[in-house]
Amino acid sequence: MNLQGIVSVAGKPGLWRALAQNKTGFVLESLDGKKTKLVVNLSTAKMAALDEITIFGNEDDIKLTDVLGRMKAAESVPDAKADGKAMREFFREVAPDHDEEKVYASDMKKILTWFHLLKEMPIFNEEAATAPAPEGEAEVTAAE
Structure with a gap:
């Protein structure tokens, strides 16, 4: 499951998707059917990423x-x-x-x-994005 960018905001019900970031916080969109937009200031609100x-x-x-x-x-x-x-x-x-x-x-x-x-x-059914392998490290395959 790919929960990257999905957050919970203290004091706000439901879950939110981070759309954009500005100098002071994030622009969020609710995951419910209403698609409510919210601007969260990081100095006053607590956010927690679901994948953390x-x-x-x-x-x-x-x-x-x-x-x-x-x-x-x-x-x-x-x-x-x-x-x-x-x-x-x-x-x-x-x-x-x-x-x-x-x-x-x-x-x-x-x-x-x-x-x-x-x-x-x-x-929820997507695979989580994995970090790309560092350059120079190739996969080793067994040759018979």
Whole structure:
């Protein structure tokens, strides 16, 4: 999944796509059907890129992209309005090593809401852009 350029803005519901950058911040567009535009000033607003978000884990933090990938492969994903027990059981499946004391029901609800918003979008099924190999390093193939 290619979540590059998709951000969450503190205090604003939903997810946003970064369209452009200016001196003081970003121009964002909502991912919902309304396509609302928003100018975010970096000195006053907090933004988090989805491909950089992690979830508290017992040993190491778990990348959100890994959890969303497991959610995509899951047979049934509960609605964000499901009760806390159902969400916790689901998260035990898709993120078995998450820290149950630090990952609150509100966090799980937010991730489920994001998943249901993203799953219908073409970018969710795209492969993430990988960094090109440095010049001079060619792939080695075995010749028999």
